[in-house]
Amino acid sequence: MIGVIAGRELRSSLVSPVLWILLGGAQVVLAWIFLQVVDDFTGLGADERVASLTVELALNLFGFTAVILMLTVPLMAMRMLSGEFRDGSFELVAAAPVRIGELVAGKFLALTILMTPLCLLPVINIALLAGSAELDPGQIAAATLGLWLVGVMFCAVGLYASSLSAQTGASVIAAFSILLVLSVIGRVETLGAHDLSLFGWLSWNEHLFWFLLGAVRLSDLAYLLGFTGLFLALTHRRLANRVLQ
Amino acid sequence: MDTLARVTDLSRRFGARRALCSLDLELRQGEVVGLLGPNGAGKTTCLRLLSGTLAPSGGRVEILDIDLARHPVAAKRHLGYLPERPPLYPELRVDEYLRHCARLHRVPRADVADEVDRAKQRCGLDAVGRTLIAKLSKGFRQRLGIAQAILHRPKLLILDEPTEGLDPVQIREVRGLIRDLSRDCGIILSSHILSEVQAVCDRVLVLHQGRMLRSDRFDALGPTALWRVRLLGGDDSGACSGVERLERLACVEAAVALGEDRFRVILTEGAESADLARQMLTAGLDLCELGPERPDLERVFFDLIGAGGTP
Numbered sequence: 001m002i003g004v005i006a007g008r009e010l011r012s013s014l015v016s017p018v019l020w021i022l023l024g025g026a027q028v029v030l031a032w033i034f035l036q037v038v039d040d041f042t043g044l045g046a047d048e049r050v051a052s053l054t055v056e057l058a059l060n061l062f063g064f065t066a067v068i069l070m071l072t073v074p075l076m077a078m079r080m081l082s083g084e085f086r087d088g089s090f091e092l093v094a095a096a097p098v099r100i101g102e103l104v105a106g107k108f109l110a111l112t113i114l115m116t117p118l119c120l121l122p123v124i125n126i127a128l129l130a131g132s133a134e135l136d137p138g139q140i141a142a143a144t145l146g147l148w149l150v151g152v153m154f155c156a157v158g159l160y161a162s163s164l165s166a167q168t169g170a171s172v173i174a175a176f177s178i179l180l181v182l183s184v185i186g187r188v189e190t191l192g193a194h195d196l197s198l199f200g201w202l203s204w205n206e207h208l209f210w211f212l213l214g215a216v217r218l219s220d221l222a223y224l225l226g227f228t229g230l231f232l233a234l235t236h237r238r239l240a241n242r243v244l245q
Numbered sequence: 246m247d248t249l250a251r252v253t254d255l256s257r258r259f260g261a262r263r264a265l266c267s268l269d270l271e272l273r274q275g276e277v278v279g280l281l282g283p284n285g286a287g288k289t290t291c292l293r294l295l296s297g298t299l300a301p302s303g304g305r306v307e308i309l310d311i312d313l314a315r316h317p318v319a320a321k322r323h324l325g326y327l328p329e330r331p332p333l334y335p336e337l338r339v340d341e342y343l344r345h346c347a348r349l350h351r352v353p354r355a356d357v358a359d360e361v362d363r364a365k366q367r368c369g370l371d372a373v374g375r376t377l378i379a380k381l382s383k384g385f386r387q388r389l390g391i392a393q394a395i396l397h398r399p400k401l402l403i404l405d406e407p408t409e410g411l412d413p414v415q416i417r418e419v420r421g422l423i424r425d426l427s428r429d430c431g432i433i434l435s436s437h438i439l440s441e442v443q444a445v446c447d448r449v450l451v452l453h454q455g456r457m458l459r460s461d462r463f464d465a466l467g468p469t470a471l472w473r474v475r476l477l478g479g480d481d482s483g484a485c486s487g488v489e490r491l492e493r494l495a496c497v498e499a500a501v502a503l504g505e506d507r508f509r510v511i512l513t514e515g516a517e518s519a520d521l522a523r524q525m526l527t528a529g530l531d532l533c534e535l536g537p538e539r540p541d542l543e544r545v546f547f548d549l550i551g552a553g554g555t556p
Contacts, residue, residue: 004348012336092332092393094298096349097321243300 001098005106006113009080013114018079022072026065026118033064034125053129054136058143058212061122066208069118069151070183074175076114077158078168080107081239085166100239104159104232111155119148139214146211149224150204154179156231163238179204182227247274248310249323249401249431250295255304257290257455264290266455268304272401272431277423279446280435287455288435289329292405295433296326308401322351325399325430329406331390335379339370342378343392350397360396367422368392383410391419395426402426404434408441420445471538472518474500474508477531487530494528496520509538 013019037060041053051059084090093103123144129135161175186203200206204227207220252270256263265287272278280288293299295306297313297320306313311320334342343361352360365371368388373381381389387410394402407423408416423432423445436442442449451458476487491500491508496516501509512521518535525532 001349001351004345008334008337008345011341012334015336087333088328088330089332089334091298091326091328091330092346093349095296095321095324095326095328096346097318097351098349099318243298 001102002106002109005093005098005103006110009107009110010113012079013076013110018075019114022075023117023121026068026072027121029068030061030065030121030125034061034122034128037061038129052136053133054139055213057122057126057135058139058214061125062143062147062212063205063208065118065122065147066150066205069115069147069154070176070179072118073111073115073151073154073158074161074172074179077111077155077162077175078171079162080111080159081162081235082165082168082171083162086168094243100236104236104239108155108159108232111159112152115151115155116148119144119151122147136214142214142216143212145216146208146220149211149221150208153204153224153228153231156228156235157182160231160235160238163235163242248272249274249308250433251305251307251310252295253305253307255291255294255306256302257287257294257299258302263455265294265301265452268457270450270457272433274400274431275427276448277427277432277434277446279442279449280433280452281437281439281442281449282435282452283437285454286437286452288437288452289405290455291452292326292403292433292435293328295401296324296328296403297321298326298328322397323400325394325397325402327390327394327402327404327407329409331386332393333378333386333389335377338375338377339365339381339389340374342389343396346393347396352397360398364392364396367395367425369418384412384415387411388415388419391422398429400430402430402432404432406436407434408436408438416441472510472512472521473503473534473536473538474510474521474525474532475534476506476508477533490528490530491525494521494524496524506533 034057037056038053041049041056081090084093123140126135126140157178158175161178162171164174165171182202182204184203186200186206201219201223204224207223210217210220248271250270250272252268255265255268255270257265268291270278280291282288290299294301295313297306297317300314306320308320308323311323313320334345337345340361343364344357347357347360348354365374368391370385370388370392373385378386378389387407391404391407394404404423408419411419420441423434426432434442434446474491486502487506487508488500488502491497491510496512498511498513500511503509510521512518518537522532522535
């Protein structure tokens with residue numbers, strides 16, 4: 001049943017222009033950043049370079065892709081539940097012999113599959129340098145994994161926000177707000193409370209940073225998977241309560 | 246006959262507002278039950294409760310003896326539901342959509358193609374299988390909504406205003422389809438169109454402000470005692486007025502003039518329109534028209550909701 005729901009979502013998304021516009025737009029922006037990083041790096045002498053090309057690419061290209069994901073995943077997620085509430089098509093699934101868990105899993109699987117090509121764009125760009133520059137494949141793999149896990153967490157947040165309202169615009173703003181709060185919360189430390197490392201731990205970009213440096217840490221995995229599970233559970237709860245409203 | 250659905254003391258509140266109050270209902274195989282009521286009477290709320298898309302505040306719904314609240318997945322296997330707005334995906338083609346619905350209702354993969362063809366054929370969708378749903382007319386969308394509800398051969402079919410937006414020819418086809426489907430399952434449908442309910446239903450439930458005012462089989466409604474009469478030549482037949490001449494008839498309780506040549510006649514208990522016609526002809530009254538004051542259901546409906554009637 002999860003496959004049936006995910007398959008329908010994928011078919012609907014692939015025939016609508018939103019996904020292709022987002023992918024095309026993201027590639028244009030990333031190609032520009034990629035060229036700028038390579039240009040800056042090659043313009044410096046060997047003694048002027050403070051980091052390797054891999055680190056430069058990982059921090060700039062993958063870091064910016066995470067920001068693009070933060071902007072695009074809520075747009076892809078809004079139609080999954082919020083759009084169906086608005087159009088009345090949710091009644092079809094609600095009256096069908098489908099468990100809410102299967103419904104959430106199917107929607108989440110589809111959203112993750114749709115988001116994955118965006119996560120692969122930096123690697124595809126970097127592949128152009130294969131053979132002509134010395135790169136660290138391990139670090140690039142870790143950065144790609146980190147980016148994908150961050151994207152998966154964004155999907156869970158987007159799906160939860162999508163379950164909050166029948167107004168698609170409101171669900172997108174709710175997702176942006178949650179992701180933005182989880183992004184800037186780490187900066188609380190710069191306000192003076194240096195000992196409150198909890199805020200830093202709550203921030204997703206702090207965890208992505210370690211992946212971009214090539215370190216796959218259990219605490220980072222636990223954070224990303226934990227928050228993904230939390231928001232999926234909240235989505236499940238929200239849909240279960242919907243019949244009461 | 247088998248009981249397909251049993252509803253006991255079903256209630257639903259939205260905040261302080263009571264949308265449905267203490268509804269009891271039993272639906273049997275082959276029966277078509279119509280929910281009738283003005284806008285806001287609680288018809289859609291009742292159907293949403295029966296389909297499991299809304300939880301009741303109190304009471305119980307059993308589908309084939311399966312409690313809908315405790316075992317929703319098992320109970321919903323036997324349900325087909327057409328909501329007020331057909332639940333369609335405009336970006337899909339008709340065939341794609343129906344295949345998806347079949348899989349969603351757990352039709353075995355090997356039977357999907359046959360069931361889709363059968364549903365399309367029954368709903369007159371054969372010619373539009375490859376058409377995008379976004380390009381379908383309102384009538385075809387409604388038919389597609391019905392097709393998704395009958396795909397998996399449900400035992401209980403719930404239709405919320407199934408003929409909404411259809412033209413007269415399509416309305417007649419859908420009524421025929423509903424009668425046809427009722428051979429295999431029980432059907433509950435809602436409508437605020439009196440003639441619609443009278444045309445297709447065996448039984449009617451009149452809802453008003455969330456309460457069930459009456460539940461009757463059509464054959465139990467009884468003949469009307471109110472008739473309209475039009476006499477040829479009007480009310481100028483000598484010394485006696487038309488009202489007086491009508492009231493002299495043995496089967497007439499009372500008569501009221503509605504116009505120069507039109508009268509409303511109340512028959513005595515047990516008398517029928519045939520008696521009235523026969524006695525009028527015998528008395529030398531030139532009968533031009535004879536018809537019921539209002540259709541039976543309409544009379545019952547307006548009497549129940551207290552909205553008064555037309556003159």
